[in-house]
Amino acid sequence: MTVVHGYSPSGNCHKVRLLLEQLGRPYTWIETDSSRGETRTPDFLxxxxxxxxPMLELDDGRILVESNAILCFLAAGTPLLPTDPWQHAQTLRWMFFEQYSHEPAIAVARFIRGWTDADSPRRAELPALQVRGHRALAVMEGHLAGDARWFSGAHYGVADIALFAYSAVAPDGGFDLERYPAVRDWLARVRRTPGFIPMPAPAPAHAARLAATD
Amino acid sequence: MTVVHGYSPSGNCHKVRLLLEQLGRPYTWIETDSSRGETRTPDFLxxxxxxxxPMLELDDGRILVESNAILCFLAAGTPLLPTDPWQHAQTLRWMFFEQYSHEPAIAVARFIRGWTDADSPRRAELPALQVRGHRALAVMEGHLAGDARWFSGAHYGVADIALFAYSAVAPDGGFDLERYPAVRDWLARVRRTPGFIPMPAPAPAHAARLAATD
Incomplete structure (x- = not known):
């Protein structure tokens, strides 16, 4: 049985769960709370x-890390990863965009707001992260404002899963999605794909911090 | 003819040049100085x-961005991108590692040291970038200290090109590679691959700043 080591309210981890659910592929989930240092133990390291x-562990013990590499590995040979060279390239383009320009702003802002104390010095990072995150959302909006309905080429696929993860919870990071109507429509389209499951809510302590942050 | 829009002393751009040279594929290089705002003009945007x-422009005008997506697209069907699913997954794993954990520390530290004024407030970021960059280099050292000779699976390939780009100039970012002998050996192996070309040196003003930064 495929094993996923993951922290449920992490978008990077939820990507893998969402894909496995949509592929109908059985897996075991081992909850691993990275916010409590469970990924920094000697055994984990x-x-x-x-x-x-997330960390994927195959039957034979082989390990694969990096959420988007895991998505591509699991989706190979399925309609969720295009084989057409150009569509495949666009899929990778948006997955690298996600990890370089999107996640480091939006996911990190959400983490700081929900997983650090109200007086944490890291909260000083939030204004700059706001600028970077809105820039990424505007790039997505521009893509969708034309003919494009998806980020994985002509059809829904792993680039949509990758970008959905933290776009869907961008308000947790302080990003108002009102100004991105095409992104909101796309989020709704993703939620209607077969086998879709939402990301579990953070534990109450984190949810309370998210709600308390201006 | 394939056109590459790139800034020569950028590691992300040099990745594409190095691959095209090693594939023996003709291309036109259009110098685009991102440090002078040439990627923020209305025409470029x-x-x-x-x-x-880098930005790749095909004969028919199609555009592909994101350095590592460009590498995968250009290397598809060549020995520099493994087709074996597991080797391919490992290649992507290291390419996402490069863009998430390596480049944002090592390349950004190099940029701040060489492309910002000595009194820039961004220089306050350098201590944290040192920690992150050394963590990334230590992960690479650990991989190479075992049986692995490359990051693209069993053979040299696009993950090596991606990681070489800023590892080779890590000293520009203030990273002493003395403590990473396996990384240094791997850098030397990359330099001996057929068709290798080094990254052009920065212009004198940037080189002088790099030399002047403690």
Whole structure:
């Protein structure tokens, strides 16, 4: 049985769960709370020296890390990863965009607001993250404002899963999606895809911090 | 003819040049100095709304951005991108690692040291970038300290090109590679691959700033 080590309210981890559910592929989920240091134990670091979840563990013990590499590996040979070279390239383009320009702003802002104390010095990072995150959302809006309905080429696929993860919870990071109508329509389209499951809500302590942050 | 819009002393741009040289594929290089705002003009933003180089332009005008997506697209069908599913997954794993954990520390530290004024407030970011960059280099060292000779699976490939770009100039970012002997050996192996070309040196003003930064 495929094993996923992941922290449920992490978008990067939820990507893998969402894909496996949509592929109808059985898996075991081992909850690993990265916010409590569970990815920095000697045992975990022996398997992923970069100390991050999600971590995919195959039947034979082989390990694969990096959420978007896991998505591509699991989706290979399915309609969720295009084989046409140009569509495939566009899929990768948006997945690298997600990890470089989108997640480091939107996911990190959400983490700071929900997983650090109200007096954390990291809260000083929020204004700059706002600028970067809105820039990323505007790039997505521009893509969708034309003919494009998806980020994975002509059809729904792994680039949509990758970008959905933190776009859907961007308000947790302080990003108002009102000004991005095409992004909101796309989020709704993703939620209507077969087998879709939402990301679990954060534990009450984190939800309370998110709600309390201006 | 394939056109690459790129800034020569940018590692992300040099990745594309190095691959094209090693594939023996003809291309035209259009120098685009991102440090002088040439990727933020209306004309450029119309083609890449994310305002970054490298940008690949095909004969028919189609545009592909994101350095590592460009590498995968150009290397498809060549020995530099493995087709074996597991080797391919490992290649992507290291390419996402490069863009998430390596480049944002090592390349950004190099940029701040060489492309901002000595009194820039951004220089306050350098200590944190040092920590992150050394963590990334240590993960690479751990991979190479075992049996692995490359990051693209069993053979040299696009993940090596991606990680070489800023690892080779890590000292520009203030990273002493003395403590990473396996990384240094791997850098030397990359330099011996057929068709290798080094990244052009920065212009004298930037080189002088790099030399002047402690």
């Amino acid at each position: 022996a398997r992923n020296p970069n100390g991050q979840v | 119309a083609r890449n709304p994310n305002g970054q180089v």
